[in-house]
Amino acid sequence: MKYTVKIDISLxxxxxxxxxxxxxxxxxxxxxxxxxxxxxxxxxxxxxxxSQAEAKLKADEMCTRLLTNPVRDNYTISVVEx
Amino acid sequence: MKTQDIKVCIMRAGGTNCDFETARAxxxxxxxxxxxxxxxxxxxxxxxxxxxIVLSGGSSFGDYVRAGAIFARTLNAxxxxxxxxxxxxxxxxxGICNGFQILVEYGLLPGFEGPSQQxxxxxxxxxPQGFKCQWIYLKNENKxxxxxxxxxxxxxxxxxxxxxxxxxxxxxxxxxxxxxxxLIDNDMIVFRYCNEDGTxxxxxxxxxxxxxxxxxxxxxxxxxxxxxxxxxFWQEPTWTQKQQHTSPYSDGKLIFENILxxxxxxx
Numbered sequence: 001m002k003y004t005v006k007i008d009i010s011l012x013x014x015x016x017x018x019x020x021x022x023x024x025x026x027x028x029x030x031x032x033x034x035x036x037x038x039x040x041x042x043x044x045x046x047x048x049x050x051s052q053a054e055a056k057l058k059a060d061e062m063c064t065r066l067l068t069n070p071v072r073d074n075y076t077i078s079v080v081e082x
Numbered sequence: 083m084k085t086q087d088i089k090v091c092i093m094r095a096g097g098t099n100c101d102f103e104t105a106r107a108x109x110x111x112x113x114x115x116x117x118x119x120x121x122x123x124x125x126x127x128x129x130x131x132x133x134x135i136v137l138s139g140g141s142s143f144g145d146y147v148r149a150g151a152i153f154a155r156t157l158n159a160x161x162x163x164x165x166x167x168x169x170x171x172x173x174x175x176x177g178i179c180n181g182f183q184i185l186v187e188y189g190l191l192p193g194f195e196g197p198s199q200q201x202x203x204x205x206x207x208x209x210p211q212g213f214k215c216q217w218i219y220l221k222n223e224n225k226x227x228x229x230x231x232x233x234x235x236x237x238x239x240x241x242x243x244x245x246x247x248x249x250x251x252x253x254x255x256x257x258x259x260x261x262x263x264x265l266i267d268n269d270m271i272v273f274r275y276c277n278e279d280g281t282x283x284x285x286x287x288x289x290x291x292x293x294x295x296x297x298x299x300x301x302x303x304x305x306x307x308x309x310x311x312x313x314x315f316w317q318e319p320t321w322t323q324k325q326q327h328t329s330p331y332s333d334g335k336l337i338f339e340n341i342l343x344x345x346x347x348x349x
Contacts, residue, residue, distance in 0.1 A: 018211035
């Protein structure tokens, strides 16, 4: 069965967030009352798996083997059946 | 081993740059150099033909996912066995800029217990954010472990250029202090950014002003600055202001010379 997974990668707490800070500054310059921006990266991946559990397991493997660096990244996985 | 018998492979993939400059640096010092695409090394099964492997600068695979991440996994997947043999035999491996990012993503640096399954560090977005392209000073803090710098006097200051967006070295927040202590205890810190007078400076927000580290054995060395862009005196930004030049060369040459001497002495 075909599954689509959404992997949402964010910065672990405590690490600096220069991209969010630069964007916050710019939006403030544009007169938006922005307090904080967290920049996330989202991968939407479609692939074959025998079950939702296997789809999630495979997505988790993708995260640990390539998509995230455990030193700085947190991630969540949500699975959508197609 | 004579310098002219030393074979250096500069490994490239899509998005690699400075491979020609790196090859020239080794060539003018008398070594044999070849620039090889990673697929060519896979096809010919020829990684072990070389005495030194260099991963040069650039934005391999477009820096997609994270800088160096895809090249690191490509190397591991396609050349993993040969890479392991190369490393186990303590043959030197150099990563410059993107090459350093690749070594970190591969788990070879810092690699406290040997190559790690997952990265133990990250080279990430500069602070302040943006591409940093400038000449900078570095202090050699290594006490003699690193095969690429062990003939350069400790505390000597070198002048080299940097050119990167993701050069901020960081470690897991929970283990930051312990990691730094391990780096110091094992003599794995090689270069730290400094001013001309040796006081530390911070061009990109990197932890403890670190610009380059080596593994515990001193055979794998990664640095963000570009020594291959500082071989001749006329590459220095201030060369026209100097009245006299005592040497035709610049500081980057010291690193290439050092590793060739280390191999020549060893074998």
